[in-house]
Amino acid sequence: MKSNSPSLIKLLILQCLAVVCVAQDFDFFYFVQQWPGSYCDTKQSCCYPTTGKPAADFGIHGLWPNYKDGSYPSNCDPDSPFDQSKISDLSSSMQRNWPTLACPSSNGFTFWGHEWDKHGTCSESVLDQHDYFASALGFKTQLNLLQALKTAGIQPNGRFYSLNSIKGAIKAGTGYTPYIECNVDVSGNSQLYQIYMCVDNSGTKLIECPVFPRGRCGSSIEFPSF
16 A cells, blocks of 8 residues: 555645645735824934935835735745845835834834835745835835825825815825824824725735724824924
8 A cells, every 4th residue: 555655745745835825825915104294293203214304205114915804924934034135226216215214213224124024025925025115116106195185285284184084185196095094193183194005915006905904093183294
C-alpha cells in the first residue's frame, strides 16, 4: 500500500498553498487621508518633517487591506521588510503628499516603513512595494479632497460645518461616499481629521465602501486651518 502517492502529495501541497493564500487574502482597501491642521491641533501637537512644513492639503495616511467583516490583516510578511531604495523615484512625491507629522521630526521613511510592514505586506499578492506606494499617490491625485470641499464652500478656516455637508461635498466631487473620522482639538471640539475612501482588492480602482469603520463624529465639526 502506497502511503505517499504523487496524487496525495500534490493534494497536500495544494492544501498548504490554499492556507497561505487565505492568510494573505483580503476584500478591499481603505485609502485614508488626514488633515494636517487637525493632526496638529490636539494636546499631543505635532512636528513638521525635516523637509519643512507640509502644504495645507490632505496628506496620505495609508492604504490598508481590510475584510468585509470590519477586521483587517496586519504584518503579513516579515521576510519582506521596507526597502527605501525601491521607492527612490517616488520619495520627493511622497514627501509632498505623504508627510509625517509625528514627533520628533523625521524625513518620513520610518512612517512609510511602518505602513509597508503593517499594511503593505498584506497586499503583496497584488502590489509589490513600489506599486503599493505609487498606487496610493495616484489615488490622492485622483480624489483631490480639498478641491471637492472648497467647491462646496467648505474651507479650512476654523469654522464649523455640518457632517452631512462634508460627506455630500466629497460624494459630489469624487463620486464615492466617504467615511469621516474626527478627533478632538485642545478645546474639546470635534474636528475633521481623516477621510476614508475605498479601493478594490486589485488596488486599481475606487469603489463604494463595503463597510465603514466604527466611530462617529458630531453633527457639526470644525475644519481647522493649517
